[in-house]
Amino acid sequence: MKKLILTGLALLAGLSFTSCDRGGSSDQLKIGMTVQDLSNPTWAGYCKAIQKEAEANGASMNYVSCESNVSKQITQIENFVARGMKVIIVHPADPAGIEQACKQAMAAGVKIISWDDDIKNADMRWLIDNKALGYEVGKEAAEFINSKHGGTAEVAILNYPQLPVLLARGNGIREAITELAPDAKIVAETSAINPDEGITKMETIFQSNPNVKVVACIGGGGSVGANEAAKAAGKVGPDFGVFAVDATQPELQAIKNNEAVRMSVTVTGTAGDVAKEVFGFVQKLANGEPVDARVYRELIPVTSENVDKYLNK
Numbered sequence: 001m002k003k004l005i006l007t008g009l010a011l012l013a014g015l016s017f018t019s020c021d022r023g024g025s026s027d028q029l030k031i032g033m034t035v036q037d038l039s040n041p042t043w044a045g046y047c048k049a050i051q052k053e054a055e056a057n058g059a060s061m062n063y064v065s066c067e068s069n070v071s072k073q074i075t076q077i078e079n080f081v082a083r084g085m086k087v088i089i090v091h092p093a094d095p096a097g098i099e100q101a102c103k104q105a106m107a108a109g110v111k112i113i114s115w116d117d118d119i120k121n122a123d124m125r126w127l128i129d130n131k132a133l134g135y136e137v138g139k140e141a142a143e144f145i146n147s148k149h150g151g152t153a154e155v156a157i158l159n160y161p162q163l164p165v166l167l168a169r170g171n172g173i174r175e176a177i178t179e180l181a182p183d184a185k186i187v188a189e190t191s192a193i194n195p196d197e198g199i200t201k202m203e204t205i206f207q208s209n210p211n212v213k214v215v216a217c218i219g220g221g222g223s224v225g226a227n228e229a230a231k232a233a234g235k236v237g238p239d240f241g242v243f244a245v246d247a248t249q250p251e252l253q254a255i256k257n258n259e260a261v262r263m264s265v266t267v268t269g270t271a272g273d274v275a276k277e278v279f280g281f282v283q284k285l286a287n288g289e290p291v292d293a294r295v296y297r298e299l300i301p302v303t304s305e306n307v308d309k310y311l312n313k
Contacts, residue, residue: 134172198225220246
């Protein structure tokens, strides 16, 4: 069986290192996963779900965080290959920065699936149209502005332009709000990738722009933080809304509780849905079956109307 590397976007959770190999026979499908930052609950859920799916199918999985350090991630990739991983899932801390490591892995017989980054050295890329994803967030925010504020409201955007895919997502948010709620005013735009940053950045925004009524976020980390900051500042009410991506369990619970989060887009579905699809790609490539070079994921807005389908799933 050939080896595989699966590279991708941000698997995040409150851990920096988890799960060692479970052992097994020498021909067992072994999966390694290196991600940017395990402080985002979205990616924690993905890691755990993929590990569960792998083990249910007789494979083993180990995942680690590179803490957004590309040099550390390169070392992790090299270590996974040296340890005989047949599948390595990598969310690039720097897509260009890991190209050479992936190229070397491919030369060693490793298959590469790129998760959310269209890197050159990959056999298959599992992608999000991030501009479209951001536009979906901005569209939902604009509808809220138009229905709750007559088309005029002060807006804050929590973005993360440090990564090209998230830069595109932030551009999509801005474009949708500008087009669909042209009288709204974007008064603040700053980066936030995890809940702690979301809280800190929103506290600062509320100090300088106390009339902000809408927050649009590129990810669940910022969304969770913005929700907590809004609650602490007494901002939560029918005229205040947070709109985001990831549909993490804390976000979904906030939607269910009628807190500040009004909508978050889930990509592909639940963590279980993601795990089944990803592991399916891994198995196909491992077995030499054809897989499209680029596969784009489904975008699903989650609101109070369908939150029960995804909450605690």
